[in-house]
Amino acid sequence: MFKKFSSDEVSSQNQVKASVQRKIRQSIADEYPGLEAALDDLLPKKSPLIVVKCQNHLNMVVVNNVPLFFNIRDGPYMPTLRLLHQYPSIMKKLQVDRGAIKFVLAGANIMCPGLTSPGGALDDEVDAETPVAIMAEGKQHALAIGFTKMSAKDIKTINKGIGVDNMHYLNDGLWKGTKLRTPASLVGLVIKCYEQINVPCAVYDIR
Numbered sequence: 001m002f003k004k005f006s007s008d009e010v011s012s013q014n015q016v017k018a019s020v021q022r023k024i025r026q027s028i029a030d031e032y033p034g035l036e037a038a039l040d041d042l043l044p045k046k047s048p049l050i051v052v053k054c055q056n057h058l059n060m061v062v063v064n065n066v067p068l069f070f071n072i073r074d075g076p077y078m079p080t081l082r083l084l085h086q087y088p089s090i091m092k093k094l095q096v097d098r099g100a101i102k103f104v105l106a107g108a109n110i111m112c113p114g115l116t117s118p119g120g121a122l123d124d125e126v127d128a129e130t131p132v133a134i135m136a137e138g139k140q141h142a143l144a145i146g147f148t149k150m151s152a153k154d155i156k157t158i159n160k161g162i163g164v165d166n167m168h169y170l171n172d173g174l175w176k177g178t179k180l181r182t183p184a185s186l187v188g189l190v191i192k193c194y195e196q197i198n199v200p201c202a203v204y205d206i207r
Contacts, residue, residue, distance in 0.1 A: 001058065001166075003107040005173025009055040013062070021049045024061060028069060028077050031131075034090040042068060042083075067174065070167075078131045078145050081168060081175060085141055091133040094146065094164065095121035098137040104144050105171065110134060110164040112155045126152040132164065144169035 016024070025043050029036055043049065043063055050062040061069040061077065069077040084091060096110060097119030104110060115122055119137035126132060128151045134144035146164035148155075155163040168174055 002168050002172040002174040011053050013050050013052040015048045016051050024049065031076055032090045035087060038087065076131050078167060081142060081145060081170060084133055091131060092123050092126050093133045093135050094123060095135040095137060101136050104134060104166060104169055107166060107169060109162045109166045110146055112159045112161060112163040115155055115163055116159050122152040122156055124152050
């Protein structure tokens with residue numbers, strides 16, 4: 001989704017009215033109860049909440065020039081990887097084996113065998129169409145945000161084909177936000193993601 005993402009894909013950005021802001025905030029609180037204590041800092045009620053609309057029905061939630069969440073159409077909100085690294089326990093996790101890392105970091109979707117092999121790990125409570133953190137064998141930080149195409153139990157049983165869509169991964173266009181060719185109206189949109197969300201970059205050795 002963000003493999004070649006750039007500001008050219010941004011079609012509009014709008015400050016939403018208070019009622020819409022409350023609805024977005026409540027949706028995020030319902031989806032990520034582990035963020036409840038931090039919501040006042042992440043989504044301050046007195047700070048403007050901007051919804052940036054992009055191509056392919058992509059929406060991004062931006063506060064104080066920092067992209068925090070995204071979704072497709074009216075689907076569930078997913079955190080950016082930088083936010084997830086700051087609050088690593090907010091999402092359910094699936095783990096790929098070491099051999100799948102280079103493919104995930106190239107933008108490939110996650111295949112079932114990469115999750116069911118000895119180096120992979122599944123959470124049987126994960127249903128289909130659920131946002132998940134994609135972890136990797138032997139690594140501390142999530143390398144991607146995924147959206148399951150089937151439940152974890154079906155991934156284990158079927159064990160072929162795509163199990164999880166790769167929505168956002170390390171070093172994709174959103175992660176490398178400072179390289180966007182940003183028009184004046186969007187200056188700082190993603191750049192400040194680096195400045196204000198101060199988390200260590202997860203380093204992956206794909207050899």
